[in-house]
Each structure stands twice: as structure tokens, then as C-alpha cells.
Amino acid sequence: MTQIQQALYDLISQSVLPDVEDYMDELFEIIAAKKETEEDKQALSEMQEMKDDFTLMLKELENDELDDEECLEIFEEIKSMIEAEQ
Numbered sequence: 001m002t003q004i005q006q007a008l009y010d011l012i013s014q015s016v017l018p019d020v021e022d023y024m025d026e027l028f029e030i031i032a033a034k035k036e037t038e039e040d041k042q043a044l045s046e047m048q049e050m051k052d053d054f055t056l057m058l059k060e061l062e063n064d065e066l067d068d069e070e071c072l073e074i075f076e077e078i079k080s081m082i083e084a085e086q
Contacts, residue, residue: 001061004071009061011078012054020051 001009027044030036057074060066066074 001064002068002071004068004075005061005064005066008066008071008075008078009058011075012058012061015082016078017051017054017058020047020054023047024051 024044024047027036027040027047030040031044057066061071
């Protein structure tokens with residue numbers, strides 16, 4: 001794995017996926033308490049899809065299926081999304 005591939009792998013596995021899973025847990029708690037809105041249900045669906053996408057991306061990185069240019073673009077996009085949230 002190249003340096004950018006490893007950096008992307010680490011960012012997804014150590015930051016993005018845990019955040020997605022934490023948010024999904026919050027949504028599950030809202031749903032379990034029967035206090036959910038349609039927006040909550042939609043958000044959960046989107047988070048599940050996002051989790052699947054990032055999990056697939058980790059597998060692609062492990063199998064060396066993403067080139068450095070793709071990895072850099074994805075890495076920068078994720079970093080800008082994280083910075084926009086803060």
C-alpha cells in the first residue's frame with residue numbers, strides 16, 4: 001500500500017467509520033424510543049449506505065484497486081467534509 005492509500009485507509013477506518021457508526025447508534029436509539037421522524041429514518045438509510053460504501057472502499061484499498069490519484073481525491077474530499085462539520 002502506498003503512503004496515500006494508507007493515509008486514506010487510516011482516515012476511513014479510524015475516523016469516518018466510527019463517526020458513521022456512532023451516528024447510526026444515535027438514530028437506532030431514537031427509533032427504539034419510537035421518537036423518530038421521517039428525517040431520522042432517511043438519515044439512517046443514508047448512513048447505512050455510506051457505511052457500506054466506505055467498507056467497500058476499505059476492501060478496494062486492501063486489494064490495491066484504487067490508484068494514488070483516486071485516493072488523494074477521496075482523501076481531500078473527506079478532509080474538507082470533516083473540516084466543514086467543525
